[in-house]
Amino acid sequence: MDRLVYVWMAFSITWIAIFVYMLMLGRRQQKLAHELEHLRQALKTKK
């Protein structure tokens, strides 16, 4: 059974790494979108 633990570890680490990266991308995208929105709002109120 020990062998299966290794296999399970390897596959879950791979998937976790990929999903963490995708989450990171999403988070950054959200942050940028927020910032853009802020800027737009600020521009509107300025005008």
Place this chain on the structure above:
Amino acid sequence: MKGSAYNLRGHNFIAWTTGFLMLASLYAIFLYAPLERHMLEVQKIFYIHVGAAWNAFFAFFIVFIASIIYLKTRNLKYDVLAAASAEVGLLFTTIVLLTGPIWARHSWNAWWTWEPRLTTTLILWFIYFAYFLVRSGVAEKARRAVLSAVFGIIGFLDVPIIYISVRWWGSHPTIDTTGGGLHPMMLHALIVTVLAFAFLYGYLCQKAMALENTRQELQDIKEKLRESI
């Protein structure tokens, strides 16, 4: 608008294909490919390990090509491509470096063996981490693109020399990691996995590029606003 809608469709296509291929590769790895005689199930790690490694290498090759094209054309599009590709490549090398030891632990009873390919991957990881340090160290867009392109070229040219030197250096007997000829069905599973990772690379690269584009757009707007103040 038309362009972006088209892009979105292309993006969706890649996303679905990636998902499908990932499932297919799981099927191929666990149900289709036969058990290896000596390592039994642990050999299954080999598929993702190699799939990630090949595509990491491919990603760095793209960084190299995009860097050269950038220096020739000065089109920031290629700088964005290089940056995104390096990021995904870094992710894949991380996967290689994480799965390698797990496999090594079972096969040779040690987490780390300084096996030439794994060691080269480790140095690659350092080089492309440095690539991002260079990027984050320059604020100005054009200069950042030039300097990181130069580093991307230098880094990639170093890879074969690193591999040779690490292989000669290894006082340990080089262990043939593929374990002799692959069973044809194992080869099929490997091909599917490599393909799945290739599509994953394309998908993530697109996402990272979109992100980088937004970031640069935002920076442009900010700079313009600052000028007008």
Place this chain on the structure above:
Amino acid sequence: MKDIDLEIMDGCFLAVLGPNGAGKTTLIKVLSLLTKPTSGSLEINGEEVGEDQLSFRRQIGVLSHQTFLYNHLSAYENLSFYGKMYEVPRLKERIFEVMEEVGLQFVLGDPVRTFSRGMQQRLAIARAILHSPAALFLDEPYTGLDQHAMEILNQVLVGLQNQHRTVILVTHNFDQGLNLCDQAVIMARGQLVYRAKREEFLGRDFKQTYLRCVGGS
């Protein structure tokens, strides 16, 4: 920068005026062959500047608010180094000549770091004219100059004018800019917005023209 179409005659003294961020420094960088223009071309004496820039560079002198001097080397060593780089003939005599011109002949052997700001600037002037350039570009040369150094600089500029050398002076301070020049242009937002000969702006209230050009467009 866009749509800059500038023709500079031999022996002309041109003042480039404009607020910060107008693209003046970029213009100087392109003219002194540091940066290739992203589009468009640069011609010197009717020849397009291509790959062989070295012979053109030899005829250009640049004086900026940075001195380009090595702090730990003496004035003589600095000039002798730049002289070798520009392949100045009869270097020794030439160094004494320019040092006299800027009034530093008695501190030749002292390291630059012991100089006052004004003295450093004067040495920088000597450095810029050491190789008798056909064209001298000045990028905000008056920043940080004391009265004495400013007089010397003006003297040098008048001297160059008499020798019919091309001088381009870039500054945001138009009082100094207009004193000597025989042509002036104003840049704003990367564009040329005004150009005139000396006769044209001499009698007028230049300040108003300047403000209109910079603020208006």
Place this chain on the structure above:
Amino acid sequence: MGYWRKLGALVEKDLAVEFKTKEMLSSMFIFSFLVIVIFAFAFTPSRATTSEVFPGILWIGITFAGVLGLNRSFAGEKDNDCLLGLMLTPVDRTVIYLAKAASNFLFLVAVQAVSLPLFFILFDYRLAGPLWLLLAVILLGTVGFIVTGTFLAALAANTRASEILLPLILFPVIMPVVIGAVKCTAIVLAGVPPELKGELVRWVKLLGIYNIIFLTVSLMLFDYVLEV
């Protein structure tokens, strides 16, 4: 012929500045001295195991002291924007690179000339192979280190926090040089046993190829690094 005369003038200028300040040479030398002392505490010098790690210690001393010097080499050019002044002069950019590499090489060799004997004395190490071969091998490794190091130092000088950045971007790239140089040094120190002769030749070839490739690439790309 102007090419070489200008290169000479540039190197002469670097040497003159260093002769006046001595900041690079002194710090590099003291640093490699410190490396010796620290390693002497870490590995008792009299033990037999020391001979095994000795080549490694030697190269750690050389590379770390070298990075210290490389960091300074372009920092001096940034005062008063001297680098810009250099780029305005009618000189090929490759001359600027070659001259910097040459003066960095001279500084590092000067430091080695003092620290190398110290290494041998303080570790009580007896050289088994021919001395000229050891010197040749060390020079070959030093050239590789300087070729890449000067190039990346110029690159790092254009970034924020360049002093921290340089070792991080330099060490991964010069890994082959370090590996090759340590191997060569170890073989020569062991007196070049006949069975290792082939290996020595192989490593020397690798170092040579690395030097040629990176010198060529650096010369080709240096224009871009200096771009403003």
